[in-house]
Amino acid sequence: MLLVGAGALVATGAIVGTTLLLSGALSTNATKQHFRVTHRVLDLGLEYSVRAAADDVPAPALGLPGMRARGAACYREHCVTCHGAPGVAPDSFALGMLPVPGNLAHSAAAHPPEWLYHVTRKGVRMTGMPAWEYRLSDQSLWSVVAFLEMLPVLDVDSYRALMATTVDASCESRVTLPLHTEGADVLLRQYACHSCHQIESVVGPRVYTGPPLIDWSKRAYIAGVLPNTEENLARWIMDPPAISPQTLMPDLGVPPEHARAMAVFLLTPR
Amino acid sequence: MSKSISLRLTLGLLALGMVGCKEARTPGVVVVNGDPERGRREIARLQCGACHAVPGVRAARGSVGPPLEGFARRVYLAGKWPNQPRYLEPWLRDPPAMAPLTAMPALVSDEQSARDIAAYLYTLE
Numbered sequence: 203m204l205l206v207g208a209g210a211l212v213a214t215g216a217i218v219g220t221t222l223l224l225s226g227a228l229s230t231n232a233t234k235q236h237f238r239v240t241h242r243v244l245d246l247g248l249e250y251s252v253r254a255a256a257d258d259v260p261a262p263a264l265g266l267p268g269m270r271a272r273g274a275a276c277y278r279e280h281c282v283t284c285h286g287a288p289g290v291a292p293d294s295f296a297l298g299m300l301p302v303p304g305n306l307a308h309s310a311a312a313h314p315p316e317w318l319y320h321v322t323r324k325g326v327r328m329t330g331m332p333a334w335e336y337r338l339s340d341q342s343l344w345s346v347v348a349f350l351e352m353l354p355v356l357d358v359d360s361y362r363a364l365m366a367t368t369v370d371a372s373c374e375s376r377v378t379l380p381l382h383t384e385g386a387d388v389l390l391r392q393y394a395c396h397s398c399h400q401i402e403s404v405v406g407p408r409v410y411t412g413p414p415l416i417d418w419s420k421r422a423y424i425a426g427v428l429p430n431t432e433e434n435l436a437r438w439i440m441d442p443p444a445i446s447p448q449t450l451m452p453d454l455g456v457p458p459e460h461a462r463a464m465a466v467f468l469l470t471p472r
Numbered sequence: 473m474s475k476s477i478s479l480r481l482t483l484g485l486l487a488l489g490m491v492g493c494k495e496a497r498t499p500g501v502v503v504v505n506g507d508p509e510r511g512r513r514e515i516a517r518l519q520c521g522a523c524h525a526v527p528g529v530r531a532a533r534g535s536v537g538p539p540l541e542g543f544a545r546r547v548y549l550a551g552k553w554p555n556q557p558r559y560l561e562p563w564l565r566d567p568p569a570m571a572p573l574t575a576m577p578a579l580v581s582d583e584q585s586a587r588d589i590a591a592y593l594y595t596l597e
């Protein structure tokens with residue numbers, strides 16, 4: 203009896219949910235606010251998810267001037283666009299994002315460095331915050347945290363002064379992705395291959411911009427011009443316009459070891 | 473609940489019955505004077521299926537070139553041009569004339585065949 207009741211409840215829920223979804227009543231417009239409760243629940247989810255994961259990596263010493271300078275360079279290059287800074291507004295487009303990019307002076311005041319490091323490194327789903335571990339070296343990630351730690355105590359003048367004294371500092375980007383710990387499908391996602399191609403084992407939109415790469419190992423030609431070998435595929439991935447000048451597939455700046463790993467992955471039948 | 477919301481909910485309930493039937497926007501390319509059925513037969517006769525998997529054409533399961541499933545949804549043709557009849561028809565007539573390095577040979581001998589084949593390909597959603 204209880205089982206029947208529970209089953210009926212689940213079925214009703216599924217029908218109501220699907221009806222809502224298909225009716226278009228659930229807006230995906232970025233102009234609509236979340237319900238307050240939705241926002242709180244998502245905030246709590248982020249808080250506890252990061253708290254549970256962040257304990258693993260203890261923070262190094264963050265007070266070194268070189269570290270802060272590098273962090274300032276990274277912040278200027280990658281963060282201020284969306285998050286702003288003391289006395290500095292984010293870029294116009296970022297003001298309209300939903301959820302709004304967090305103010306990091308607040309984040310830094312409210313959370314320990316390990317928390318900041320984790321969010322910066324791993325990103326946050328469905329917020330527009332990418333996982334910076336694929337773009338910045340680990341040294342740079344901690345440098346950003348070192349910089350963030352200073353934000354709550356900077357006023358407009360001291361922020362300006364700090365940025366002026368660090369103009370020569372440079373942010374160190376990551377040169378190799380952590381391939382040994384994760385599969386080549388991570389590469390396909392981090393180069394956003396699935397924004398134009400349908401790929402087995404990469405979850406993405408049902409997109410037809412480029413040809414679907416399903417059963418790629420069986421395909422004889424790449425872009426209709428190159429025999430589909432591992433070496434050719436890696437060459438193609440690295441610089442498509444060099445091989446086929448009019449191709450709409452851009453040069454994504456893929457280094458040889460990444461191209462090779464993706465070629466092997468695509469050519470492995472599954 | 474506003475009238476439009478309740479209307480939407482009703483439509484949603486109706487839509488429940490047809491989940492997965494049709495997407496909201498179906499690509500609406502119309503090939504003027506093209507006969508899709510003749511095009512389908514031309515594809516079979518010219519053995520396009522030796523290189524391409526073509527839905528609706530028997531034994532067309534080749535994997536030399538890309539599969540033509542969902543062709544009407546493809547944004548680009550041969551990775552180079554917008555997927556429109558004004559590019560597709562000359563492409564079918566003479567691919568190497570448009571892309572000298574392409575592995576695809578010129579097999580379609582007349583304009584009408586190219587038009588019919590294009591008409592068929594744009595039925596593939």
